[in-house]
Amino acid sequence: MGAALPHDLRCDHRTTPLGVAGRPSLGWRLEGADPIAYRVDVGEVWSSGRIEDPDAICHPYDGPPLLPRTRYAWRVTLWDGTGAARTAESWFETGNDAWTAAWIAPDPHAVEHVDPPTEGERALAAHGLLPCPQLRRSFEIPRAVSTARLYISAKGLYHALINGRRVGDAELAPGWTDYRERLQYQTYDVTSLVGEGENALAVTVADGWWSGFAGFDPRQPGYHYGRFPELIAELHLTLADGSTRVVMTDGSWRTAHGHVRHGDLLKGECHDLRAATPGWDLPGFDDSAWHPVVVTGADHHLLVPSADEPVRVLRELAPVSVTRTGPLTHLVDFGQNLAGRVRLAVPAQEPGTRVVVRHGEKLEDDGRLHTANLRTADATDMLVTASTAASFEPRFTYHGFRYAEISGVERLGEVKAVVLHSDTRWTGTFECSDPEINRLHRNIEWGQRGNFVSVPTDCPQRDERLGWMADAQVFLPTACLNADVAAFFAKWLRDVRDAQSPEGGFPNVAPRLTGVAEEGAPGWADAGVLVPWHLYTVYGDARFLDVDSMAAWVDFVLRHNPGLIWREKTGPHYADWLAPGPATPREVVATAFFHRSAHLTARAAQVRGRYGEADRFHSLASGIRTTFIKTFVDPRGAVMGDTQTGYLLALAFDLLPAALARRAAERLAELVEENGPQAGFLGVNLLCPVLSATGRPDLAHALLRRTDPPSWLHQVRNGATTVWERWDGEGAPSMNSFNHYAFGSVGEWLYTGVAGIAQAPDSVAYRELVIRPLPGDLSWARASYESARGRIAVSWERADEDFRLSVTVPPGASATVHLPDGRVHR
Ligand code: BGC
8 A cells, every 4th residue: 555645735726836826726636545634834934843643634734824925835744653754845826916017098088987997888788899909018128038927917808929929728718707806817927938038928818707708697797897808918927137127007008909800708809801900919019109008096905816717718629510501600519518719721812701600509490500509699700801811710608509600711720629627637437238318417517518618507508607606616616526626615715705796795606797687696696605514525625604794695595584494585586496286385495495504504504613603603503403393394394395406405405304304205205206307406406415315316317318399318318418497398499508517416316326436424535435335236336536536446246146346545535435235334
């Protein structure tokens, strides 16, 4: 087994990040023997000292304030029982906490408009799509450069080049936050892009979420945060002689429009190559005919270093077919519904030829693109050619699509779908003997790819793409198994807290934008408590638990509902959204979540050592439970409404005493047997877990393998390559997305149920595993998971009467293994 080895060192849940702020959390994974003690050292600056804790996998930096723009080496030492010590090393770099650059904008009107848009202006925001400005400046570097860092952000989106070469590989940067509260900047190591002599920094900016179209409210389609894109950047150079220089955005920059005639997240992008300005991104370019930029301000207080990995191009797909559908029209099928864009090579054409790319998730019966479900998202990109062959890929937009219709040219060059999403490392694998279940698992993974784009979204295709909080909350357990989403959700939790009202109310969507109901609904707003708790249990970092924010939410609901039934302040109350069966009574749904949030807030307070609050929220939770039983549960265990989701919430949230819980579980089983699944967004993630936990894994399997609608495999049998918004995929096109992950939350149970990788109820960061494979009629399954502690793997197979199981457990973890015949091994 060897010594206890630390590996995969992470700072604030990222590998060697640039731009760290504050006191980062330093984490590691384990290999080899069980550790008995650890120590963390950050350079010569700070040491945790040796700590006798066999369970630890992270420790917050607790030394003196870190210097800005500085690289720190750090290391973890682990001791095992033999006294052997092993060390692993990594580094992180701190961010720019002392900005001096100015915000600059190309549009003179921007100076008059530094205040956020008014309601009336937002209403008028059906603005024409404007060209994306180019901004540039040349500068001299007197001698060789030893290090160079670019700190950069935009109100809008930016695409930066130094001496004609792309800076970094982030897409849609700086990402989406509520820009009234917080604006992320990115840090790039650009040492290899600069050099002695004249250099050029060249940036194109676009509206993005800042001033472009976002969301679905026809009264406020755009201009959510501002009117014009603006840029800020500082390039810090350390030269070979040790001297330093800073090149920054200021009034000396020049601006002009170029070939990007517009770029909008929902509407699409247009490049007119006849308007290109060749060489503008290179030194030596004469920009004297360009306009001076305007300086719009020098406020830096909202700038924060980005907390997660950016959106990147993470895959490319070749078409499975390209069909000529007219003299100048082609239909491309990529075989996979995805979020991203098309990259297209266009052979030389008559200058001014318009090549139009439209996108759709499905085809109509007559073979045309189905675009009705995009609503006002035009999702249309255009290239206007100059005289030479060209390659076209938009930069400031993305679309949800499987098919693209390309028109305007007789012949196409190479066509690729470029897949974009927030870069979260994949941690899970799952496979079993049923190929349709494997397809379902892949569809769930694709749903995650398509909807983790800077924020967790509901869907990537229509004019919505918002950080809907229930969708995120129900899918989170699945997401955490598929990928390491710690940093992604750490960033989003800031968005959630930014969106919390001064009274404590959480909203329905985060980041907040204007026009969407701000008062949160049960199960949506509660994500502000459920998400941090789940992240803590998966990743073991207690910093996810912001007890003040969680407590403020629960107290908000309590203040308006002192009788402990949640009736007031339920926002738009979406109840059990898109449930196909009878509706679960709203008060039952709401009060169950009220209990859940109070209970988890109590546990979070306990973890953070705030025992007084822990007691208070524990008694509140127990009061809500008693009131729930008194008001909604009859002596035979029937929960008011007699719906699947009513029973699921009551059982999963432990709202019933044992005897009533038994009756409720029986009734749930009857309802599932009679009707198949009838849960909507708030119950679907609980269906298989609750059925199997209450002794009916057979029924959970029956649901999983059911092919009649409503069912998961009905989608698979009908050609789904992602998970649909509605169980049956039927319904008005205006609300019928084919890439919505909420119903994909069954993905969790593929790992925890079918394969049997789960942690014990009170375990944190997979310290105590429960390996309980539930084979159903399957003949084999295998799954693996790179947990925060280390690698977990299960593989089982049935041959005649034999059940063969192999299990890998990470160091420092214990496992209880339950075999299908009832035997238990510890
Ligand atoms: C979104 C959902 C969201 C819901 C609120 C829809 O339009 O697409 O996924 O949770 O609104 O009920």
